[in-house]
Amino acid sequence: MFDKMKQDIFQAIADPTRRAILTLIALQALTPNTMAEKFDMSRQAVSKHIKVLHECDLIKPEHLGREIYYHFNAKKMQEFDHWLAQFRQSWETQFNQLDKVLATIKAQKNEK
Amino acid sequence: MKNDLLFDFNVDKAAKTVFITREFDAGLSLVWYAFTKQEILDQWAAPAPMRRKTKYMDFKVGGRRFYAMISPDGQERWLLQKYTSITPKTNFKLYNTFADKDENPELPGSEWDYSFSEENGITKVHITIFNESIERMEKLTEGFRVGFTLMLKNLDDLFAASSQN
Numbered sequence: 001m002f003d004k005m006k007q008d009i010f011q012a013i014a015d016p017t018r019r020a021i022l023t024l025i026a027l028q029a030l031t032p033n034t035m036a037e038k039f040d041m042s043r044q045a046v047s048k049h050i051k052v053l054h055e056c057d058l059i060k061p062e063h064l065g066r067e068i069y070y071h072f073n074a075k076k077m078q079e080f081d082h083w084l085a086q087f088r089q090s091w092e093t094q095f096n097q098l099d100k101v102l103a104t105i106k107a108q109k110n111e112k
Numbered sequence: 113m114k115n116d117l118l119f120d121f122n123v124d125k126a127a128k129t130v131f132i133t134r135e136f137d138a139g140l141s142l143v144w145y146a147f148t149k150q151e152i153l154d155q156w157a158a159p160a161p162m163r164r165k166t167k168y169m170d171f172k173v174g175g176r177r178f179y180a181m182i183s184p185d186g187q188e189r190w191l192l193q194k195y196t197s198i199t200p201k202t203n204f205k206l207y208n209t210f211a212d213k214d215e216n217p218e219l220p221g222s223e224w225d226y227s228f229s230e231e232n233g234i235t236k237v238h239i240t241i242f243n244e245s246i247e248r249m250e251k252l253t254e255g256f257r258v259g260f261t262l263m264l265k266n267l268d269d270l271f272a273a274s275s276q277n
Contacts, residue, residue, distance in 0.1 A: 102146060
């Protein structure tokens, strides 16, 4: 499940408009209509972005009366950052391996 | 071994670029050698328990390197690199793509830039990875992620294997 989501989350944040939407609703939950106004976009265009963001769980809807307010799901972003941290870890592992290789070569040179 | 060696890792998600900086407790010549010689590269450039196998490597401008990342269960993921620029002991650039086992590249790929500099016997390496597509960036990390998960499970094995090097 995470694999599917991960791909979506990359897609989601690759788009500048969606990043702007996330930045905005991180400060305050908004309805699709308000988003459309703020970004000077059609309601349809906003709905498409909302769909992508919602599918990868980056935003969460809350029904208040007849309106739907979308909140930023900070937990999901943390999961993504966690995944990036793993990528970082893989590099760290390789470099630690290289440290040992370098130390070995240096030691061999000194023996000669 | 010194423990205060710099390691910096940054991802600019919007620019689809990864920035990595690492210091090594060795001279420039040796570090350059470790990054550009097939025998040495295959010793360290895959996070254990992943392995790396190079079929051929022709380190010159226009030359190519064809290699595989191999998971502990024997799955091979082939990669094709083409060296686009080499300034000895200073910088080299390559274009990296996934490929099938018959060397057919799967586009798009990513551009890698390696820079080397030495100060007081410590060599600093800057790596910049620019990905043409976000999907590509995600794929790039796939093998590593598997490697990392397995690594956690086999920490003891990892340390044992590394200390033998």
